[in-house]
Amino acid sequence: MKLVGIVGSNAELSYNRILLKYIAKQFSHLFEMEVIEIKDVPLFNQSDDQTNSPAIQRINNKIMHADGVIIATPEHNHTIPAGLKSLIEWLSFKIHPLENKPVMIVGASYYAQGSSRAQLHLRQILDAPGVNAIVMPGNEFLLGKVKEAFDEQGNLKDQGTQKFLESILQKFVRFVKVLAALEGPKKLAKPEDLHATGKIDTTIEGVDMAAEDWVEKAAEAVDAVEGKTYVKLDRGILTVDQLNYFLASMPMELTYADSNNQFLYYNHTLPAEEMLASRTPGQVGNPLADCHPLKSLKNVEWVIQQLRSGAKDAVRVHVPTHGPDKYVVHNYQAMHDKAGNYVGINEFILDFKPIIDWYLKQTGQKLVGDVDAVSGASANDNHDVDGVSGATANDGVHKNVDTVSSTSVNH
Amino acid sequence: MNHFIGLVGTNSDHSTNRKLLQFMQKHFSDKAQIELVEIRDVPMFNKPEDKKLPALAQEIADKMSEADGVIISTPEYDHAVPASLMNTLNWLSYGVFPFVDKPVMITGASYGTLGSSRAQAHLRQILDAPELKARIMPSSEFLLGHSLQAFDEAGNLVDEQQVATLEGLFDDFLTFVSITKQLNHAHSINRKIAENFSWEPI
Numbered sequence: 001m002k003l004v005g006i007v008g009s010n011a012e013l014s015y016n017r018i019l020l021k022y023i024a025k026q027f028s029h030l031f032e033m034e035v036i037e038i039k040d041v042p043l044f045n046q047s048d049d050q051t052n053s054p055a056i057q058r059i060n061n062k063i064m065h066a067d068g069v070i071i072a073t074p075e076h077n078h079t080i081p082a083g084l085k086s087l088i089e090w091l092s093f094k095i096h097p098l099e100n101k102p103v104m105i106v107g108a109s110y111y112a113q114g115s116s117r118a119q120l121h122l123r124q125i126l127d128a129p130g131v132n133a134i135v136m137p138g139n140e141f142l143l144g145k146v147k148e149a150f151d152e153q154g155n156l157k158d159q160g161t162q163k164f165l166e167s168i169l170q171k172f173v174r175f176v177k178v179l180a181a182l183e184g185p186k187k188l189a190k191p192e193d194l195h196a197t198g199k200i201d202t203t204i205e206g207v208d209m210a211a212e213d214w215v216e217k218a219a220e221a222v223d224a225v226e227g228k229t230y231v232k233l234d235r236g237i238l239t240v241d242q243l244n245y246f247l248a249s250m251p252m253e254l255t256y257a258d259s260n261n262q263f264l265y266y267n268h269t270l271p272a273e274e275m276l277a278s279r280t281p282g283q284v285g286n287p288l289a290d291c292h293p294l295k296s297l298k299n300v301e302w303v304i305q306q307l308r309s310g311a312k313d314a315v316r317v318h319v320p321t322h323g324p325d326k327y328v329v330h331n332y333q334a335m336h337d338k339a340g341n342y343v344g345i346n347e348f349i350l351d352f353k354p355i356i357d358w359y360l361k362q363t364g365q366k367l368v369g370d371v372d373a374v375s376g377a378s379a380n381d382n383h384d385v386d387g388v389s390g391a392t393a394n395d396g397v398h399k400n401v402d403t404v405s406s407t408s409v410n411h
Numbered sequence: 412m413n414h415f416i417g418l419v420g421t422n423s424d425h426s427t428n429r430k431l432l433q434f435m436q437k438h439f440s441d442k443a444q445i446e447l448v449e450i451r452d453v454p455m456f457n458k459p460e461d462k463k464l465p466a467l468a469q470e471i472a473d474k475m476s477e478a479d480g481v482i483i484s485t486p487e488y489d490h491a492v493p494a495s496l497m498n499t500l501n502w503l504s505y506g507v508f509p510f511v512d513k514p515v516m517i518t519g520a521s522y523g524t525l526g527s528s529r530a531q532a533h534l535r536q537i538l539d540a541p542e543l544k545a546r547i548m549p550s551s552e553f554l555l556g557h558s559l560q561a562f563d564e565a566g567n568l569v570d571e572q573q574v575a576t577l578e579g580l581f582d583d584f585l586t587f588v589s590i591t592k593q594l595n596h597a598h599s600i601n602r603k604i605a606e607n608f609s610w611e612p613i
Binding site for chain 2: 010011039042043044045046047076077078079080081082083085086088089092110117121124125127128130131
């Protein structure tokens with residue numbers, strides 16, 4: 001379950017932020033929660049529509065892709081802070097990401113009240129027609145005298161408070177599930193255009209995607225810079241040569257596929273047969289459908305759907321065909337622009353073994369062959385693995401989770 | 412003659428709340444001087460450590476401290492007071508105390524039927540916070556529904572009954588302002604509470 005936690009304060013030091021971070025860390029067995037900030041959100045003004053600004057779109061995207069939202073509000077002037085109200089006004093003006101979204105309210109305050117009035121207002125506000133969130137009834141969590149509530153590690157000191165918080169978070173998880181059931185079956189994700197027949201604003205037209213020399217032809221078509229020409233980046237300036245040195249020295253195989261499902265780049269340092277997942281120079285430019293065997297296209301599609309829809313930010317698969325001396329993982333990482341729109345996949349293929357070995361040596365620790373611990377770790381990805389190992393199945397790998405966990409136990 | 416501040420409760424270019432205050436300014440010009448104050452350019456509240464207010468917020472605070480009373484006209488956004496008005500009130504209670512024991516009259520206009528009823532109730536609760544502590548005129552409400560149709564081209568309220576209601580309330584407010592001047596026994600305590608209010612990270 002994916003949740004978003006909204007810090008209702010734009011202050012640098014906020015106990016509501018500490019509370020949300022504590023919830024995200026302490027209850028990671030219940031859900032995965034990303035804590036987001038509102039400090040870049042401009043003050044709402046209906047005469048100056050900034051709905052499409054990156055600050056608002058980023059939050060909009062995060063909320064739309066989340067199963068539920070937890071809002072932590074302080075209390076200013078007997079009500080919620082203007083900054084939080086401003087965000088909700090933007091999210092009920094031209095866009096409505098909170099509509100039918102399960103929401104839970106928590107709040108911390110310096111005094112005994114624990115933001116009680118602000119929480120009631122927030123309920124009233126979230127119930128307004130343009131917002132239409134579904135706030136979990138009852139189950140108030142008011143954390144008063146917050147200055148004394150956390151220890152130095154940011155953990156709640158009081159056992160009873162911890163237990164109570166856990167019990168209402170468990171209820172919220174059930175609340176989210178019940179609402180999902182009420183909504184009916186999830187809409188099926190749109191099919192992926194793996195043949196890249198569409199066009200995005202960076203697609204280079206008029207060049208055959210399947211051509212062996214697509215890179216050369218496409219470079220000519222757009223007059224691409226190379227060599228000693230400078231490129232301005234966030235944050236720095238490099239020449240194209242320097243960029244190449246940099247990417248080539250990354251201790252992993254990098255692949256870039258854009259949101260039109262076209263394979264645009266890999267850091268070409270080794271011949272195909274020496275790579276962890278083979279790529280050839282002539283493949284660049286191909287639609288993704290042409291880079292995978294037919295039988296794995298369903299799995300490729302599944303991975304892209306997860307990343308595009310935001311259901312997952314990353315999909316990881318261990319590919320155990322490289323023998324016991326390697327632990328090769330294919331990581332499919334969604335890429336986004338500043339407004340949070342999906343722009344493609346960063347696939348990085350990495351052998352974790354040397355990193356783990358180095359870590360163990362540095363810290364003097366040893367792996368203990370605890371089967372439960374290891375299988376538990378990988379079991380998170382349980383339902384993904386079938387889908388994904390196929391996606392990387394250039395090499396035709398099909399392994400299940402048990403194989404994965406026992407492989408790591410053997411070391 | 413009393414000098415009042417008419418606070419336009421929104422940063423929008425088009426506001427029937429502004430129209431309502433402009434009408435009151437004109438209609439009651441023989442009874443009081445009403446100066447309209449805009450909140451459009453007040454920056455976002457960010458609790459600066461040095462407690463220094465932006466120039467515009469300080470200017471509004473000074474005007475309010477001088478005034479005999481404040482009339483706030485608020486629209487309703489999402490069942491509540493607009494963020495822009497909340498934001499201004501945050502500044503006006505941050506190390507300055509223009510509202511402590513200040514007589515306040517609340518009005519409101521909305522395009523629909525309800526006339527910002529929930530925002531007005533919300534605003535009362537806000538103004539009652541220890542760091543604001545205004546004297547809000549009790550048992551009075553002016554809810555102007557269907558506000559887009561409420562004014563003629565000259566900016567006058569069309570409905571005579573509404574005008575009569577507003578006149579009655581305004582006369583009450585004049586009385587309330589003079590009564591409030593006698594309600595001064597708790598003033599030093601209220602002021603102290605407001606001054607001692609801690610904006611420590613909450």
